[in-house]
Amino acid sequence: MxxxxxxxxxxxxxxxxxxxxxxxxxxxxxxxxxxxxxxxxxxxxxxxxxxxxxxxxxxxxxxxxxxxxxxxxxxxxxxxxxxxxxxxxxxxxxxxxxxxxxxxxxxxxxxxxxxxxxxxxxxxxxxxxxxxxxxxxxxxxxxxxxxxxxxxxxxxxxxxxxxxxxxxxxxxxxxxxxxxxxxxxxxxxxxxxxxxxxxxxxxxxxxxxHSHNYTAVDEFSRYFDIGVFHQEQNWIRRDFGGAGGEGKKFIVSEMRFVLKRQPLYLIQAFINNGAKFLGYQLGKRYKRLPLSLSKKFSMHKKYWK
Incomplete structure (x- = not known):
């Protein structure tokens, strides 16, 4: 023991x-x-x-x-x-x-x-x-x-x-x-x-x-914040590398998983992935956005003062 x-x-x-x-x-x-x-x-x-x-x-x-x-x-x-x-x-x-x-x-x-x-x-x-x-x-x-x-x-x-x-x-x-x-x-x-x-x-x-049934809006906001994090801590990607092809692997895996089990969720999966991508890209560019817009997009609104 x-x-x-x-x-x-x-x-x-x-x-x-x-x-x-x-x-x-x-x-x-x-x-x-x-x-x-x-x-x-x-x-x-x-x-x-x-x-x-x-x-x-x-x-x-x-x-x-x-x-x-x-x-x-x-x-x-x-x-x-x-x-x-x-x-x-x-x-x-x-x-x-x-x-x-x-x-x-x-x-x-x-x-x-x-x-x-x-x-x-x-x-x-x-x-x-x-x-x-x-x-x-x-x-x-x-x-x-x-x-x-x-x-x-x-x-x-x-x-x-x-x-x-x-x-x-x-x-x-x-x-x-x-x-x-x-x-x-x-x-x-x-x-x-x-x-x-x-x-x-x-x-x-x-x-x-532990899991969440996120909507597309949730995913957009969550990935906006992840994009902000990666922009602020860009040394992590520099020192440890990126995710490589993990994003593509995830989408392919998800499509197969959903098709096999509940194909009616395919459209929702596509929408969610699009929301993730858009949110992440905007988050990485948050410095170009008005503060009010960043706060609106973000899941963690108290961060924006």
Whole structure:
């Protein structure tokens, strides 16, 4: 059994019914301390956390920041934890072994800075959302350094705080998450960790349910923000390369997946992919746009001040 001390941070805001499932899965499958950082929920999110025996830290919703809020949470736990897990309020742990499997990867390599787990679709996921999880989360675990991760290109720095874990000592040494990025604070940390000589990994045998049935408008806004991130952090693509032909592979895979299962979703898939492309291209060029337009296009509107 591992001697590593573990804890978990979950940011919440009006978590709804899915938070009930998430909280129950954490209580059932996670044995460490759990800190919920709530941004002023108006529903029963906080009472659910209290019922589960979690610690709760309340913040003002206007103070929420993807990187900063998670930094706040980890630093509440830094003296009592070696590994801190992050989950989102809409992710549901699959089993206790998922946590143990991630911990064992940290035990096996003291240079491992961060790991993300496999995400599978929620029961209500549509065929497009199911394919996204099928394509993006493989059956093979890995641990890479900057050098060994070169064949993966930019995928080497992929990280998802919907279900992830970080070694506290390295996290602190690298300064934690950036607090000035629109999103992808997890990916930026992974890139910084690899650049500093550490390793990052993926645990295919650590599973949580997490998916979204995004509309075309949602995809446009989400990819606009991703484009903004890649423009602001263009050194990542320079140092780690692009995704190569992954975009084309994704579309071909999606068409086959949808055709085989629910062909009526083909038109929606085409529209969504067009929205992604347009949003991403505009996001990369956000500096040429009026601030009001960037704010309108963005999913994370509080970023634009």
């Amino acid at each position: 591992s001697n590593l001390r573990v804890a978990m941070v979950v940011p919440t805001y009006n978590g709804g019914d899915i938070w009930k499932k998430s909280a129950a899965s954490i209580r059932n499958y996670f044995s460490g301390d759990v800190l919920v950082i709530d941004s002023g929920s108006k529903d029963d999110t906080v009472s659910i956390a209290n019922e589960m025996g979690f610690s709760v830290l309340g913040i003002n919703s206007r103070d929420f920041n993807h990187g900063g809020t998670r930094n706040l949470g980890l630093r509440q736990l830094v003296s009592s934890s070696d590994i801190v897990f992050f989950m989102t309020q809409d992710a549901v742990l699959n089993d206790a072994e998922s946590i143990e499997n991630m911990i064992s990867m940290f035990d096996a390599d003291d240079q491992l800075a961060a790991i993300y787990g496999k995400q599978i679709p929620h029961d209500d996921a549509n065929v497009i959302a199911r394919h996204a999880r099928h394509f993006n989360y493989s059956e093979r675990s890995y641990v890479v350094s900057k050098e060994s991760g070169k064949p993966l290109g930019i995928k080497a720095v992929f990280m998802s705080n919907s279900f992830s874990a970080y070694r506290v000592a390295i996290f602190e040494k690298l300064g934690g998450f950036a607090e000035n990025t629109i999103l992808c604070e997890d990916m930026l940390f992974a890139a910084n960790a690899l650049s500093a000589g550490y390793k990052v990994g993926y645990a295919a045998n650590a599973v949580a349910k």
